[in-house]
Amino acid sequence: MSSALYQEHPIFYGYPQIRQGPETPPYIAPPSNNPVLRGLPLAIVGTITTKLNLIASFLWSNAGFGILRHIKELDEYEARYDPTVIKLSHGSKGQPIEESVMGDAGTDDPKASNRHYSAAYYTSAYRAGRLTPTQVITGLLEQISAKKHHSVAFLQIIPEKVLAAAEASTTRYKSGKPLSSLDGVPVAVKDEVDLDGYEMSLGSPVDFTRKDGGTSWCIKKWDEAGAIIIGKSNMHELGLAEGVDTTNNNPMKGTPLNPHNPSYYTGGSSGGSAYAVSSGLVPIAHGADGGGSIRIPAAYNGLYGLKPTHGRISILPSTSLASSCGVMGPIASNMTDLELAYRILATPDPSNPASSLFSPPSTPPSSKTLPKILGICKPWFSTSSPCVLSACNAALDHYTSLGYETIDISLPYLQEGQLAHALTILTEISTGTPSSALSSLTASNKILLSVGAQTPADDFLLAQKMRALLMSHLAYLWRKHPSLLIVTPTTPNAGWPISGGEGDLKYGVSDANMSVRSMRFVWLANFTGCPALSIPVGMVEPELGNGPKVPVALMAMAEWGNEDGLMDWGRCGEEWTWRDGEEKVWKAKGWEDAAEWMKG
Numbered sequence: 011m012s013s014a015l016y017q018e019h020p021i022f023y024g025y026p027q028i029r030q031g032p033e034t035p036p037y038i039a040p041p042s043n044n045p046v047l048r049g050l051p052l053a054i055v056g057t058i059t060t061k062l063n064l065i066a067s068f069l070w071s072n073a074g075f076g077i078l079r080h081i082k083e084l085d086e087y088e089a090r091y092d093p094t095v096i097k098l099s100h101g102s103k104g105q106p107i108e109e110s111v112m113g114d115a116g117t118d119d120p121k122a123s124n125r126h127y128s129a130a131y132y133t134s135a136y137r138a139g140r141l142t143p144t145q146v147i148t149g150l151l152e153q154i155s156a157k158k159h160h161s162v163a164f165l166q167i168i169p170e171k172v173l174a175a176a177e178a179s180t181t182r183y184k185s186g187k188p189l190s191s192l193d194g195v196p197v198a199v200k201d202e203v204d205l206d207g208y209e210m211s212l213g214s215p216v217d218f219t220r221k222d223g224g225t226s227w228c229i230k231k232w233d234e235a236g237a238i239i240i241g242k243s244n245m246h247e248l249g250l251a252e253g254v255d256t257t258n259n260n261p262m263k264g265t266p267l268n269p270h271n272p273s274y275y276t277g278g279s280s281g282g283s284a285y286a287v288s289s290g291l292v293p294i295a296h297g298a299d300g301g302g303s304i305r306i307p308a309a310y311n312g313l314y315g316l317k318p319t320h321g322r323i324s325i326l327p328s329t330s331l332a333s334s335c336g337v338m339g340p341i342a343s344n345m346t347d348l349e350l351a352y353r354i355l356a357t358p359d360p361s362n363p364a365s366s367l368f369s370p371p372s373t374p375p376s377s378k379t380l381p382k383i384l385g386i387c388k389p390w391f392s393t394s395s396p397c398v399l400s401a402c403n404a405a406l407d408h409y410t411s412l413g414y415e416t417i418d419i420s421l422p423y424l425q426e427g428q429l430a431h432a433l434t435i436l437t438e439i440s441t442g443t444p445s446s447a448l449s450s451l452t453a454s455n456k457i458l459l460s461v462g463a464q465t466p467a468d469d470f471l472l473a474q475k476m477r478a479l480l481m482s483h484l485a486y487l488w489r490k491h492p493s494l495l496i497v498t499p500t501t502p503n504a505g506w507p508i509s510g511g512e513g514d515l516k517y518g519v520s521d522a523n524m525s526v527r528s529m530r531f532v533w534l535a536n537f538t539g540c541p542a543l544s545i546p547v548g549m550v551e552p553e554l555g556n557g558p559k560v561p562v563a564l565m566a567m568a569e570w571g572n573e574d575g576l577m578d579w580g581r582c583g584e585e586w587t588w589r590d591g592e593e594k595v596w597k598a599k600g601w602e603d604a605a606e607w608m609k610g
Contacts, residue, residue: 022570023096023367024168029132031422031483032083037557039530040425044522045070047454048510052520056453059460066460070330073522075433075465077426078472089474090481092334093539096367097571125588126343126597127604128207129195129293129350136183136194143194145174149607150196150291154240159272159600162264163285165201166208167241175238182236191350193236197287198295201242202249202279203229203338204328211246212331213263213279214455216447220327227324228338228355228363229296235354240292244282247455248439249331256306256528257506258282261452261518262392268310269600271557272507277310277528279303283341284311290602293343294351300336300435301403302500302532305544308341309500309563312546312595314348314580315341317532319570320539321364323355331442335435335536345545345584349577356573368571384409384497384566385419385487393530394502401548401562401594402499408586419496421488421534427530428481430473431537436462437470460474481538486570495579498531500544500563507554535567542567543576545583546595558599 047055059065070076078084135141151169165285179194194214203226204210208219225233233239246258258281259265267284269272276285280297284307287295297304299317308315316339323338330336340351353371361365384406392399410416434499440462446461488494506528508518535542543566549559564583570574587594 019080020571021098023098025089025570026163026478026481026485028487028489029482031479032266032421033420034349034422037387037393037421037424038389039393040526042445042523043074045528046519046521046523048519049513049517052453052518056456059457066457067464069457069461070464073432073461073519074429075469078430078433078469078476081410081423081426081472081476082480084472084475086408087475087478087482089201089471090478091474093477093481093537094364095319095481095539095570096321096364097319098367098369125388126287126290126601127293127592128344129192129347132195132293133188133191133193134298136188138178141181143176143238144173146194147172147196147240148305150240150604153602153607154291159267160289160291161187163244163266163282163291164198164241164287165211165213165244165263165282171207172238172240179236179238189234190354192232192294192354194290195237195294196240197232197237197351197422198240198243198283198292199229200280200283200296200298200299201245202298203296203325205229205239205242208242210242212248213260214247214447215262215450216444219458222327224327226328227326227359227365228357231354231357232296237294238284239447243280243286243295246279246303247452248443249279249300249303249336249440250455250458253457255454255520255525256302258521259306259514259518261516265515267301267558268505269598270312270425271505271552272600273552273555273557274507274560275310277307277506280307280341284308284313284315285341286339287313289600290597290599290604292346295341296338296355297341298336298338299536301536302342302529304339304341305500305532305542305565306528309546309561309565310505312549312561312598313341314345314546314575314584315339315544316348316352316573317535317542318352318356318573319368319541322363322368324359324362326359326362331439332435333438335438337536343590345577348580352573361409381491382412382414383491383494384416385491385494386416387419387421387424390421390424390531391498394499395504398494398499398502398504398562401550402564405547405564405583405586406497409582412582419494423476423479424534427476427537428526428533430476431533432526433469434466434473434477434537437465452518454518457520477537480534484538484569492569493572493575495566495568495575497564497566499592500531500565501528502530503528504550504553504562505560507552509554531565540567540570540575541573543580543582546587547583548594549596560594
C-alpha cells in the first residue's frame with residue numbers, strides 16, 4: 011500500500027471477519043407508522059402501557075422490530091454482542107499530547123461572529139496575568155445562578171467545590187506550574203458518569219449515585235489535568251435520547267432551549283452539555299453517545315462532537331445502561347479544543363480490559379501520504395432535507411478541492427440495521443433500569459421501557475447477528491479502501507422544532523417518527539463501534555416560525571481506532587467555515603460574551 015501509516019499493517023484485536031455484505035435494494039426512508047403522543051393522551055398511554063403487556067407488545071410490533079426474523083442471511087453470521095475493535099499499533103510512534111502542536115483554535119476576538127473563546131484563550135490570559143481562574147469561575151457561577159435559561163442546563167452545581175478547584179488552579183498559575191493546557195478551563199460534565207461529591211440521576215428522579223463514591227476514570231483525567239468542572243449538565247431522562255429519542259426534552263428536570271433559536275431543541279441526550287458550549291459558558295463539555303447523543307446535540311448547536319471508538323474511553327467505576335452501544339466523548343466549539351479534550355479523556359485505564367489495550371493518546375506522525383477517500387452511499391445520503399443537502403454538498407465540494415476523492419459505496423440493510431440498533435439499546439436500558447423506578451418516570455419513557463421489556467431473546471440475538479453482518483461489510487470496505495471515511499449529514503433534518511410549544515416542554519412528547527429520522531445516519535457508528543465526528547457546515551432558515559437560522563452538520567465515520575483521520579478531516583472542514591471569506595457558521599444568538607463578566 012502507498013500509505014505511510016498503513017504500510018506496516020495495523021494490528022487489531024477483535025477485528026471482524028472481512029466479508030462483503032449481501033446486495034440489498036437501495037435505501038428508502040421508512041414510513042412514519044408510529045403515533046405521535048403529547049399532553050393528556052401521552053400520560054394515559056404511558057400509564058396503560060406499564061400495566062398492560064398487550065399494549066406494549068403491540069407497540070413493539072408496530073415499530074417493526076420483528077423484521078429481522080425474515081432476513082435469511084443472518085443465519086450465516088455469529089452474533090456479536092460487543093463491537094469493541096482495538097487498534098493495537100499503527101507503526102511509528104507519535105508525540106505525547108503536551109509536546110505536540112495541536113492546531114490553531116482560530117481567533118478569540120469577540121467581534122468574530124463565528125468564533126467562541128477557546129481553552130487557549132483562558133490559559134494564555136492566566137499565564138499573562140490578565141485573568142485568574144478564580145475570577146473566571148466566580149463570574150461564571152454568578153451568570154448561571156442569575157439566569158434561568160443557563161441554570162436549566164445544569165442538574166447540580168456545588169459552588170464551594172468549583173471555587174476550591176479554581177483557587178487551586180490560580181495558585182498553580184501564580185507559581186508558574188499549570189498542570190496542562192486544560193488547567194483552569196471551565197468544563198461541564200454530563201450526568202451520566204460518577205463525580206465524587208455529586209449525585210447521579212441520569213436526568214431522572216431515580217438515584218443512581220454509587221454508594222462508594224468515586225469519579226469515573228475519564229473525568230478524573232480531566233480533573234487531574236486541572237480542568238474546572240462546573241457541575242453536572244442536564245440530559246434526556248435516562249439518556250433514552252441515546253437510542254430512542256433525541257430532543258433532550260425533560261419535563262422532570264427542565265429542558266434547555268437551543269441558543270441559536272429557542273423554538274428548537276438542543277438535541278439529546280447530551281443537550282445540557284451542548285447548551286453550555288453553544289451559549290459560551292464553557293469551551294468544552296463531556297457527553298455520552300449511544301445513538302448520536304454527542305453528535306446530534308453538536309449538530310443542532312453548531313458545535314464539534316466526537317463519538318470515539320467503542321471501548322477506548324473508560325468510565326470505571328461507573329457502569330453504562332447501554333454497554334454495547336454507548337461511549338463517552340467531548341463536545342467543543344472548535345477542533346483544537348475537541349482534540350485536546352478527547353486525548354485526555356482517552357488516557358488508557360489499566361483497570362479496564364478494553365481501554366488498557368488501546369495505545370496512549372498522542373498526535374500521530376504526519377499522514378499526508380494517506381489517500382483521502384470519502385465514501386458516500388447516495389440513496390441513503392440523498393434522503394436528507396434539501397437545505398441540509400445543499401449545505402453538505404457545498405462542504406463536500408470544498409473537500410474535493412483539497413484533494414479528497416469521493417467514491418460511491420453500498421451499505422446493506424440500513425433500515426433493518428437501524429431497527430436492530432434501536433432494539434438493542436432500548437432492551438439494554440430497559441433491563442438496566444430498576445422496575446421499581448418505572449412509575450416515577452415521564453410518560454414517554456414509561457412507554458419506551460415497557461416496549462423494550464417485550465423484546466424476545468431470539469430477536470435480541472438476531473439484532474446481534476445484524477451487528478456482525480454490518481461490521482464485516484465495513485471491514486470489507488476498509489480493506490479495499492484503508493483510509494476511507496464514510497460521509498453523511500449528521501442528521502437529515504435541520505434541527506428539531508418544538509412543535510407543541512410550551513405544552514411539549516411541560517408534559518413531554520413521544521414522536522418516534524422524528525426520532526427515527528434524526529438518527530438515520532448516526533446509529534451505524536454506535537452499533538458497529540466505529541468512531542465518528544460531526545462538524546458544522548452551514549446555517550439554514552428554520553422550519554418553524556421566523557426566528558434565527560439553525561445549524562446544519564456533516565459527519566464522517568472512520569475505521570476502528572482512526573480518530574486521527576477524523577481529526578484531520580474535521581480541521582479541514584473547520585478552516586473552510588471561518589477562513590474562506592463568507593461566514594458559513596456563526597455563534598448562537600444566545601451566546602454570552604464571557605469577557606463582559608469574567609473579570610468580576
